[in-house]
Amino acid sequence: MQIPPASYLTPEALTTFIRTALAEDVGDGDHSALAAIPADARKRAHLLVKGEGLLAGMALAPLIFREVDPTLQMSALLTDGTPVKHGDIAFTVEGPARSILTAERLVLNCMQRMSGIATYTAHLNTLLAGTSAKLLDTRKTTPNFRICEKWAVLIGGGVNHRYGLFDMIILKDNHVDYAGGIAQAIAATHAYLAKTGRKMPVEIETRSLDEVQQALDAGGIDRIMLDNMKPDQLREAVALIAGRFPTEASGGITEQTIAEVAGTGVDYISVGALTHSVKSLDLSLKAF
Template sequence: MNSDLVDDIIRRALQEDAPWGDLTSETFLPAGVTATASLVAREPGILSGIEVFARVFQLMDLSTSIDVLSKDGAVIGPGMTLARVHGDARAVLRAERVALNLTQRMTGIATLTARYVAAVAGTKARIVDTRKTTPGLRMLERQAVRDGGGHNHRYSLSDAVLAKDNHLAVLSAAGIPLGDAIRAARARIGHTVHLEVEVDRLDQIDDVISAGVDTIMLDNFTPDELETGVAAVAGRALVEASGGVNLDTVAAIARSGVDIISVGALTHSARALDLGLDIGLDIGQHIGADLDVGLA
């Protein structure tokens, strides 16, 4: 990931969460108190975002020390300690919610992705994400998909040509044959640019393939229709299945012989995994005893 862009995401999140400081910690905690915090898994999953977690605390206070005990892509279980943080208590408490929010979100995506990847094991199908990401968090969510064993589709509208149903509707309204539009697009783009076209009927496949595409997307096809479509393409392009994909259907879709299965749910429907930050305060000479607190 681009470290400058990650830092920008974190700084914006920290500013959003405490635009004028942390009123509670600054009111209740004496200056100079230090805290040691442990990041603990509450349920099983696939870890993602541990370096992002550490970076949040570093950006809040460079003097904070972080001991990372696990790595992205690792299988985690309830009770596992994933990292420890030590530093100024006010800084730790001000950073903890942003650190947890980002790491829980990424870990949830990685965990869901791993379930899809496991469901298509033994086939050639590759599980990929889509642009259905949280605005501003695409880089982190795409990393989480990779940590879960999945792959990334185009990153943005600027990366590849992908003509979908609404593009085709505009062409149809303008009276432009799809094959002619594909050939014209191929003539305009650079030789390294990937060209993909979506179809929603079997009878569209031959025209699209003949016009010269790198990938053909079969949208909302049944597994039997996908199998027929794969046979019609006959290796002349990559075949992507999209639409109607969930954990109940993905295995049958994969067995149809498609190369790629795009799953919007990886990022738009993933549940954040339950991770907790357990904090103990070393208050030293300020109060004279150790204090353990649970954070909501």
């Protein structure tokens, strides 16, 4: 199995996710399978694609099958990131029938949502063609499913922003307001980092050209977020920053506006809809 280079995709993290998800779904047993299917029955099934998009979760599926029953044998016919259409077969799985049925829903839940995210990410990336802007995800993810959602963004060609609150400091509007201003928030952050001995990238959110100037005057940051700014304002902000810091456009960006935003010269565009508003790709596990 090949896992994209992301620090959060560790064997331990994936195992924990799968076991937690199975505990939620299976509880003290898959009584439907236990009741209806003989213990010694061995069967086959394949994953049928019933929509059109980008496939994701192929590297996760065998881990789920293996956790449910190490004797299940999955044969991958496609890989993560493959464009698929109705009627395509992504993989086959063979082994104890009860185990196939127990693993079915978790495999489908993960792959359908991951494929939907990868598909939408790839679509938005096509709208950035001809610009240097990179597409970022956000923390607007499903609780306990972030590992899969951010993985799917990678598969779709996007870039992961921070994974959580622990691996990057982003001073957003409420941080700035509570701290008393841009300069105060940045100064307090550097005092905290010095006191704790931590080294972390620092991003500051700005809501106006005046706040952009305050951030430039304060310095000590690694990126400036330009929040909810119109394209003309973004252009002014990019010109004002003049390459001194990477820039990130954020806030309400849609597929109708993303190309214009990218054309302003920002380095990154963060889109919460990548993970909070996607439509899952229709997939089905069918006996054959």
